[in-house]
Amino acid sequence: MTLRVIDSAIDGIREAKLDKESALEAFLMEVQRKGYQMARLAIGDRDEAFDLVQDAMMKLVQRYAGRRPEEWRPLFYRILNNRIMDHHRQRAGRGKWMRWLRPRHDEDGDDDPVARVADADAPLPEHLLALDVAGEEMARAVEALPLRQKQAFLLRAWEGFSVSETAAVMKCSEGSVKTHYSRAVHQLRKVLEAHYERR
């Protein structure tokens, strides 16, 4: 009798585990492509982007599989963004040595974030709303954004996170998210305008 009770309890737990595993698999299937694309846009290298996404999936499963499914999405993107930031820090560290070895005229000064801020109040012309821009070109425009703007834009606009969720994922204040996002949008608007002028 006791053994039967224990067996049914074990079966119940096993079924719950299988349900959780299926849910986790469905979740990973859902985010893997977008996660990869975000990593690729953030670091510009397919293989390294793939490694970062794989790493993020592994860590999510290792550490957070037991958490509630609705927590997986912010956790996954938080891990992925941490990896992206680490990658950039390492690259910056390597870059410092490379800059030290290279002549100074290689520096073009494009890293100044203030120089990249577009006019935040400019209205979007009607003709731009109807304009079809090739996906590849838009992807390149996103890729060209400064890292934090890119992250804020992709998390807010593409992944659909709220300002507070994006701030949690990016480990920054909500005000910073708003600023990064606004700058990203205005930069992308410029790309749309340039595309329109070429047509």
Place this chain on the structure above:
Amino acid sequence: MKGDRHNPGRSVADKVTRALDEELEAMDAATLQRLNQAREAALRQLRRRSRLRWQVPVAALATVLLVVAVALNIHTGDELVQTVDLASAPPLELLTSGDDLELFEDLDFYLWLDSTHDGTG
């Protein structure tokens, strides 16, 4: 488009994300396969850990059961030894009857007594 006019920033975001979605849909098969393999590897790790989580309590339970079984077996073993001693003991009537027991204990005496009575009688 009405919403776009009220929120031009949103429409830029929509345009860009739509374009990114299209890129996503057109992802090449090789990349998709790599992503599927990475997902599978992560899930394998989860299954391995789940098995380990099952094995630890099961092994603990098995150890407890083994200890209980060994303890019971030792106790039963004592009883068996006792049974063997009883089997090699004298018949039960001899042990339960006080007179018979005396007869059995002094068997030599009674045999000598019988022979003496036979010789004298």
